[in-house]
Amino acid sequence: MAALQTTPWRLISGILAVTCLVLMATLGILLKNSFHKQSIQQTSSPGGTTEAQEGSDCCSCQEKWIGYQCNCYFISNEMKTWAESRDFCASQNSSLLHLQNKDELSFMNRIKFFFWIGLSYSEERGTWLWGDGSLPSPDLFSLSQTKNTQNCIMYKTSRNILDEPCERKNRYICKKQLI
Known part of the structure; x- marks a missing residue:
């Protein structure tokens, strides 16, 4: 009986882990795009500044x-x-x-x-x-x-x-x- 009770919890924890990975990947993409936009806006001019x-x-x-x-x-x-x-x-x-x-x-x-x-x-x-x-x-x-x-x-x-x-x-x- 104890084995049957842990199976739903394993399923729930697996779903939560996958959700967490998807959220982390999304955050990584958003941060990358944000830093890319900043690098365009901060540009070295010919005068060196x-x-x-x-x-x-x-x-x-x-x-x-x-x-x-x-x-x-x-x-x-x-x-x-x-x-x-x-x-x-x-x-x-x-x-x-x-x-x-x-x-x-x-x-x-x-x-x-x-x-x-x-x-x-x-x-x-x-x-x-x-x-x-x-x-x-x-x-x-x-x-x-x-x-x-x-x-x-x-x-x-x-x-x-x-x-x-x-x-x-x-x-x-x-x-x-x-x-």
């Missing part, structure tokens, strides 16, 4: 891209001409950086380099335009600093811009909008 990216919880960016405010950014360490940079960005389903506002790249505030961005001069319209044909906001930076409209625009996070010959090789920033 590692900073947490605020406001990037609405997007998931591919490896080597930084998520920030529902956009993904690729900040290059390699040097390319403006056209090569534009073509690389296009091959990644993105474009050279198109700044929306002054604080868009605040997470990059310590970077010391200039980067190609997506501004080019339109002879037809007689003004600087973003890759999508829109005008840059006048409060972003002063384009009156640019002397040669045959050049391309480089940007530094302190809102400094330079016009440089487009054939010169520089770093670049690609931007992929997720929403």
Whole structure:
């Protein structure tokens, strides 16, 4: 009789053990995904600093891209001409950086380099335009600093811009909008 009473308890303890293993596996998967998301948001920038990216919880960016405010950014360490940079960005389903506002790249505030961005001069319209044909906001930076409209625009996070010959090789920033 004692053997019959222990059989249901063995069955119950076996079911509990399997349930425990399933819960532990689920927890492991959730933790792995959580740490993977944090590694995307804490990225080493070309300037050598590692900073947490605020406001990037609405997007998931591919490896080597930084998520920030529902956009993904690729900040290059390699040097390319403006056209090569534009073509690389296009091959990644993105474009050279198109700044929306002054604080868009605040997470990059310590970077010391200039980067190609997506501004080019339109002879037809007689003004600087973003890759999508829109005008840059006048409060972003002063384009009156640019002397040669045959050049391309480089940007530094302190809102400094330079016009440089487009054939010169520089770093670049690609931007992929997720929403």
